[in-house]
Amino acid sequence: EPEVTQTPSHQVTQMGQEVILRCVPISNHLYFYWYRQILGQKVEFLVSFYNNEISEKSEIFDDQFSVERPDGSNFTLKIRSTKLEDSAMYFCASRKGGGSYNEQFFGPGTRLTVL
Amino acid sequence: SQQGEEDPQALSIQEGENATMNCSYKTSINNLQWYRQNSGRGLVHLILIRSNEREKHSGRLRVTLDTSKKSSSLLITASRAADTASYFCATVLTDSWGKFQFGAGTQVVVTP
Numbered sequence: 001e002p003e004v005t006q007t008p009s010h011q012v013t014q015m016g017q018e019v020i021l022r023c024v025p026i027s028n029h030l031y032f033y034w035y036r037q038i039l040g041q042k043v044e045f046l047v048s049f050y051n052n053e054i055s056e057k058s059e060i061f062d063d064q065f066s067v068e069r070p071d072g073s074n075f076t077l078k079i080r081s082t083k084l085e086d087s088a089m090y091f092c093a094s095r096k097g098g099g100s101y102n103e104q105f106f107g108p109g110t111r112l113t114v115l
Numbered sequence: 116s117q118q119g120e121e122d123p124q125a126l127s128i129q130e131g132e133n134a135t136m137n138c139s140y141k142t143s144i145n146n147l148q149w150y151r152q153n154s155g156r157g158l159v160h161l162i163l164i165r166s167n168e169r170e171k172h173s174g175r176l177r178v179t180l181d182t183s184k185k186s187s188s189l190l191i192t193a194s195r196a197a198d199t200a201s202y203f204c205a206t207v208l209t210d211s212w213g214k215f216q217f218g219a220g221t222q223v224v225v226t227p
């Protein structure tokens with residue numbers, strides 16, 4: 001069964017460093033999402049991406065964040081200068097088109113630890 | 116105010132018992148979906164219920180949706196130790212690009 005994959009599973013970085021989290025969505029999906037979950041808290045929406053552009057973003061998704069779909073396969077989240085509070089589990093998700101009446105498939109997540 | 120709030124926050128039951136958890140939300144939705152998360156792991160989709168549906172079943176899962184009360188419930192029947200996980204409801208708002216708003220989740224522990 002097709003699945004969303006994410007790499008790396010765990011990333012440790014120093015404060016101020018740039019990180020790129022990678023996701024490979026399901027191949028025939030058209031809508032892509034990033035969410036994050038700080039330890040012990042709820043899953044929060046970061047950004048949605050459709051037709052090679054951001055369709056919606058939350059207040060969390062500030063200028064330090066960017067997303068890209070460089071090659072029609074990968075979907076990346078870049079954090080330009082990481083802060084301690086960026087430590088969280090980051091989930092990528094994708095869904096088919098045809099309205100929002102369908103499920104999102106989540107990847108296993110990347111645990112980001114900022115020291 | 117938060118969209119998609121579950122209660123209870125935690126639930127501890129014996130194997131074989133039923134587990135019921137509720138989710139309330141505040142604004143109009145397209146659909147509501149339930150996910151399970153094992154500790155430190157990814158989110159596994161359980162069931163989707165559309166705003167024009169009232170009840171849905173999938174195996175041992177039963178979901179109800181009451182749009183007049185803006186609430187949903189998830190029932191797991193005949194629970195097993197493997198059902199131990201956190202359960203989240205996620206709402207998809209109308210006029211959105213399908214983004215989810217998650218609740219804080221219900222942590223379910225099923226003891227053998």
